[in-house]
Amino acid sequence: MAKPRLLNMCGKIVPYEDARVHVLSTAMKYAASVYEAMRAYWSDADQQLYVFRPREHLRRLERSAKIARIPLPADAARLERETLEIIRANELREDLHVRLIVFVDTDDGGLASREPVGYVIAPIPTTRYFETAGLHVGVSSWHRTADNAIPARVKAAANYQNSRLALLQAKTDGYDDAIMLNQDGSVAEGPGYTLFLVTEDRPMTPSVTSNILEGVTRATLLTLFPESLGVSVEQREIDRTELYVADEAFFAGTAAEVTPILSIDRRPVGEGVMGPLTAKVRDAYFHAVRDGSAPHPEWRIPVYG
Numbered sequence: 001m002a003k004p005r006l007l008n009m010c011g012k013i014v015p016y017e018d019a020r021v022h023v024l025s026t027a028m029k030y031a032a033s034v035y036e037a038m039r040a041y042w043s044d045a046d047q048q049l050y051v052f053r054p055r056e057h058l059r060r061l062e063r064s065a066k067i068a069r070i071p072l073p074a075d076a077a078r079l080e081r082e083t084l085e086i087i088r089a090n091e092l093r094e095d096l097h098v099r100l101i102v103f104v105d106t107d108d109g110g111l112a113s114r115e116p117v118g119y120v121i122a123p124i125p126t127t128r129y130f131e132t133a134g135l136h137v138g139v140s141s142w143h144r145t146a147d148n149a150i151p152a153r154v155k156a157a158a159n160y161q162n163s164r165l166a167l168l169q170a171k172t173d174g175y176d177d178a179i180m181l182n183q184d185g186s187v188a189e190g191p192g193y194t195l196f197l198v199t200e201d202r203p204m205t206p207s208v209t210s211n212i213l214e215g216v217t218r219a220t221l222l223t224l225f226p227e228s229l230g231v232s233v234e235q236r237e238i239d240r241t242e243l244y245v246a247d248e249a250f251f252a253g254t255a256a257e258v259t260p261i262l263s264i265d266r267r268p269v270g271e272g273v274m275g276p277l278t279a280k281v282r283d284a285y286f287h288a289v290r291d292g293s294a295p296h297p298e299w300r301i302p303v304y305g
């Protein structure tokens, strides 16, 4: 990982090495933290760095914090301002993964401790998350956590125990990645990305009540499919066997962007190559995140100037 020189730690700009929490913090002991991961895209043509949809990410952070009963230490407007400031302080002019973690920061707290709350904003130089033409995935025997147990709607460190179990099992079994079903047996999502299928030219994705994280990328694609391709996306419960008869499938997320799935449980998806609608919506997505002349300027918040 390329490390930035400076981080924002609780509103102060500090050297990377000085951003520390105690090993006995409640965040460490009980995973008492919620977070967001955004991307910023550098445009050579515009000589500009755009943070993609930070307002939507920060709105989700507010919701995660509310459900997790972790009081946010600063409002969304301040967190957005400080996100842009820490990028500028590092003078970064390249693609970034921006992580904003809010955590319970006491070394003397029990399970119910809620304060003090600390936060860190880390702008980390990044490239593609999946350096591949497509993924071979398996349906996991680990279920996505239920809304009434560890809600997938919350973006919390604790949720990624579930994701790690599925991903590590998939890799051990020779797959690139995993698709998780929910407790009802219908399709939920990948360990860190939502899932889209295309069957007979109809795109679909699991509904927000399928035990998924309500992805910012998902919301972006729900807009781009009708605007750029003239088809809308069906949001509904999806059966496991619909995975096996889909013509196209892809993961969507801030990290994954739009990454084709080429086989599921060793059954090829369609022809086993990226499908035409996936390719088109992926192009529209890459245009939207990086190009200042693309529709929806409100999605791209410029860092400089």
Ligand SMILES: Cc1ncc(COP(=O)(O)O)c(C=O)c1O
Binding pocket: 037, 163, 189, 190, 191, 192, 193, 194, 212, 213, 214, 215, 216, 217, 218, 252, 253, 254, 255
């Ligand atoms: C479990 C999970 N689902 C879905 C997503 C996709 O969400 P987004 O598009 O907001 O990055 C992520 C990534 O943050 C995730 O971790």
